[in-house]
Amino acid sequence: FLHEKGFHNVWMIDPGVGKIEQNENENYSVYKEGCVGNYWVLKNDQSVYNGDVWPGACVFPDFTMYKTREWWAQLYKPFFEQNIDGVWNDMNEPAIFNTPIITMPIENIHRGCGTGLHAKFHNLFGMLMVFATRNGIIQIKKEQRPFILSRSGFMGVHRFAATWTGDNSSNWEHLYLSIPMILNLGLSGQSFVGPDIGGFACNADKYLFARWMTFGALLPFARAHTATKTVDHEPWSFGIDCERVCQIAIRNRYAFLPYLYTLFYEAFETGMPVARPIFFADINDINLRIEDRAFLLGEQLLICANIEPPIECQFSTNDSNFKHPNLHQIQIQKPQNNKWIEFELESIENESKFVQQNLAQLLYIRCGSIIPIVEPFEFIGTKPAFWSKLILLIALSDTQNQATGYLYEDDGNSFAFEKDQQFLMTEFKAISNLLNNNQNQNQILEINLMIENQQGNYNRNGNKEREFIIRILYWNENKQKLFD
Numbered sequence: 223f224l225h226e227k228g229f230h231n232v233w234m235i236d237p238g239v240g241k242i243e244q245n246e247n248e249n250y251s252v253y254k255e256g257c258v259g260n261y262w263v264l265k266n267d268q269s270v271y272n273g274d275v276w277p278g279a280c281v282f283p284d285f286t287m288y289k290t291r292e293w294w295a296q297l298y299k300p301f302f303e304q305n306i307d308g309v310w311n312d313m314n315e316p317a318i319f320n321t322p323i324i325t326m327p328i329e330n331i332h333r334g335c336g337t338g339l340h341a342k343f344h345n346l347f348g349m350l351m352v353f354a355t356r357n358g359i360i361q362i363k364k365e366q367r368p369f370i371l372s373r374s375g376f377m378g379v380h381r382f383a384a385t386w387t388g389d390n391s392s393n394w395e396h397l398y399l400s401i402p403m404i405l406n407l408g409l410s411g412q413s414f415v416g417p418d419i420g421g422f423a424c425n426a427d428k429y430l431f432a433r434w435m436t437f438g439a440l441l442p443f444a445r446a447h448t449a450t451k452t453v454d455h456e457p458w459s460f461g462i463d464c465e466r467v468c469q470i471a472i473r474n475r476y477a478f479l480p481y482l483y484t485l486f487y488e489a490f491e492t493g494m495p496v497a498r499p500i501f502f503a504d505i506n507d508i509n510l511r512i513e514d515r516a517f518l519l520g521e522q523l524l525i526c527a528n529i530e531p532p533i534e535c536q537f538s539t540n541d542s543n544f545k546h547p548n549l550h551q552i553q554i555q556k557p558q559n560n561k562w563i564e565f566e567l568e569s570i571e572n573e574s575k576f577v578q579q580n581l582a583q584l585l586y587i588r589c590g591s592i593i594p595i596v597e598p599f600e601f602i603g604t605k606p607a608f609w610s611k612l613i614l615l616i617a618l619s620d621t622q623n624q625a626t627g628y629l630y631e632d633d634g635n636s637f638a639f640e641k642d643q644q645f646l647m648t649e650f651k652a653i654s655n656l657l658n659n660n661q662n663q664n665q666i667l668e669i670n671l672m673i674e675n676q677q678g679n680y681n682r683n684g685n686k687e688r689e690f691i692i693r694i695l696y697w698n699e700n701k702q703k704l705f706d
Contacts, residue, residue: 228601230307232369235298237285237316237351240277252297256281261290263340264331271330273318282316282326285350286334286343294351295358302362308369309355311383314348315374348374352383365636371443377411384414384443392421392452397434398529402514404441408495413486415497416443420455428460429535432467432580437527439471440478440519442486442496463576470568470581473598477567478519480594480609484630485520487647500524503557503588513555522591522617522627524562526554526583561619562586563695567595587695589619592627592650611689616652616669618696625652632680639680646682649675669694 224231242253256262262270262281272279283290298309318326328341335343352372359368370383379385387403390396400417407415419438420426426434426448435457438444448455457468475482485496498518501510516526556562564586570578587593593615609631616625631646638644651674671692682688 225305228603230369231305232308232310232371233301233306234310234312235301235355236275236311236313237282237347238273238275238277238280238313238318239283241272241279241281253281255293256283259289259293261287261293263326264333265327266329266331266339268331271326273316273326274320275313275316275318283351284332284334285347285354286332286337288334290334291350291354291357294354295361298355298358299362302359308371309359310371311348311352311355312373314351314372315344316347345376348372349376349379349382352379356382365638367635367637375412380412380414385412386415386443386445387417389422389449390418392424392426392430392448392455394430394529394531394535396421397430398515400434400438400441401517401527401529404497405495405499405514405517408442408497409499411493413489413496414442416441416445418447419444420446420448422447422449423452425453426455426460427535428464429532431455431457431460432464432576433528433532435468435471436580436584437471437517437525439468439475440525442482444475463574466573466577467580470570470577474567474585476598477595477613478523478593479602480596480612480629480631481523482519483634484594484628487630487645488520496520500555500557504559507557507559509555510557516554516556522588522593524556524586524588526556526586528580528583532579556586561589563589563617565615565695587615587617589617590622590625591615591617592625592652593617594627594629594650609688610683610686611691613691613693614650614652614671616671616692616694618652618654618694623654626650626674631682643677643679645678646680647677648673 239253239256240250242250261283263284265271270281272281274280283294285291285294301309315325317324325344326340328339328344330340332338332340332343335346352370352375355370356368359370372379372383372385373388375383375385385407387400387407390400403417404415417438419434420431421434435446446455446457453459457472458465482496488494489496496519498520499510500513500516500518501507502518503521504510515529516524518524564583566581566585570581595613595615596609596611597613612629614627618625627650629648629650631648632639632644650671652669652671655668669692671690
């Protein structure tokens with residue numbers, strides 16, 4: 223039913239395995255198998271460690287041991303027989319209730335990877351868990367790329383799972399902090415990352431939720447989330463204006479999917495983050511190194527977030543007194559070695575004041591760029607077949623009469639892109655002829671668009687012809703934007 227409606231099923235699997243006492247008759251095979259196989263983390267007296275998590279008293283797999291990881295991997299088969307699509311490994315620091323340090327004691331014993339105390343392996347616990355999870359899914363669905371989400375990780379976890387930034391709160395400080403956290407994780411190798419949009423703990427309001435969604439929907443991993451006993455955190459939970467902001471923000475994400483997918487392939491090949499600090503645009507500009515209210519998506523798209531609470535929030539409980547140290551700088555510092563054109567994918571001119579205030583001055587394209595996008599669609603299962611109609615955003619300037627951009631394509635699901643070059647990487651190039659008129663305003667006379675280079679052997683939709691829509695953003699001396 224859910225698949226028919228376009229939903230994917232991602233099931234949560236935590237490391238804590240509920241313990242069955244001797245006087246209980248429950249037939250919980252996972253616990254029994256773990257005891258027989260001697261797979262659990264031990265205390266320093268060599269007895270099995272017990273800690274309280276959601277099921278109550280739990281034991282914990284020692285993922286440092288190869289035999290434990292192999293056992294854990296085969297446990298996923300019954301889940302995927304239920305036709306699930308992915309796995310969310312949560313609480314895998316591991317989190318433990320009712321302890322001073324909210325995790326297992328550092329003197330616990332691990333018996334693999336050279337053996338040692340938990341103090342040595344704590345930061346590896348979550349990554350070794352998702353490593354085992356990925357191996358298990360690959361064994362079941364050999365030709366399908368697995369989706370795994372992990373709360374914990376270590377250097378290299380990007381090879382196995384996406385990450386989110388954990389249990390944040392619904393306040394303006396955490397809205398701001400979500401940007402530098404994503405950027406730092408990207409610099410550490412983890413590109414597939416994002417926060418809980420709107421905040422996990424406490425209650426969001428329409429101001430916080432809408433503002434967070436404007437840029438959060440464009441982060442590599444994007445989802446809204448909330449804890450129990452909070453108000454609903456859905457786009458439609460805070461009134462029509464907030465819903466409209468969220469609708470446009472999410473439509474922006476869907477439109478940019480071809481570009482985002484190209485950036486993910488670049489991350490796979492080179493390690494370059496999908497979301498990047500803006501100093502990547504000009505490493506010589508020292509001022510850009512402290513600007514953390516904005517981020518780049520690749521080289522060509524700049525996202526400027528408005529992190530300042532609106533005046534209507536002055537009596538809000540959502541930490542409205544939060545002040546970023548750069549807020550006195552009214553405008554976000556932008557790279558000065560190139561021109562950036564502000565634009566909108568959907569005009570907000572006729573929208574309410576609330577919608578305009580949240581979405582204005584959000585998107586900027588670098589002059590000299592071509593960004594492939596598509597018309598927004600309902601969900602990924604209804605995407606236009608193989609991007610059969612492609613929109614090319616072409617940004618030109620008065621000093622640069624050409625633009626370039628890239629589009630990466632494959633089947634979107636399998637590992638065929640690694641075999642026999644079953645992918646397409648297309649380089650687009652646009653060259654324009656310009657002429658000054660009597661008002662000293664440059665006019666575009668002609669644009670020649672060409673495929674400069676194409677690599678790969680992927681048969682896209684039987685190599686049928688593709689329809690292109692060309693949209694031109696142009697910068698002249700008067701800084702006017704022309705949209706065609």
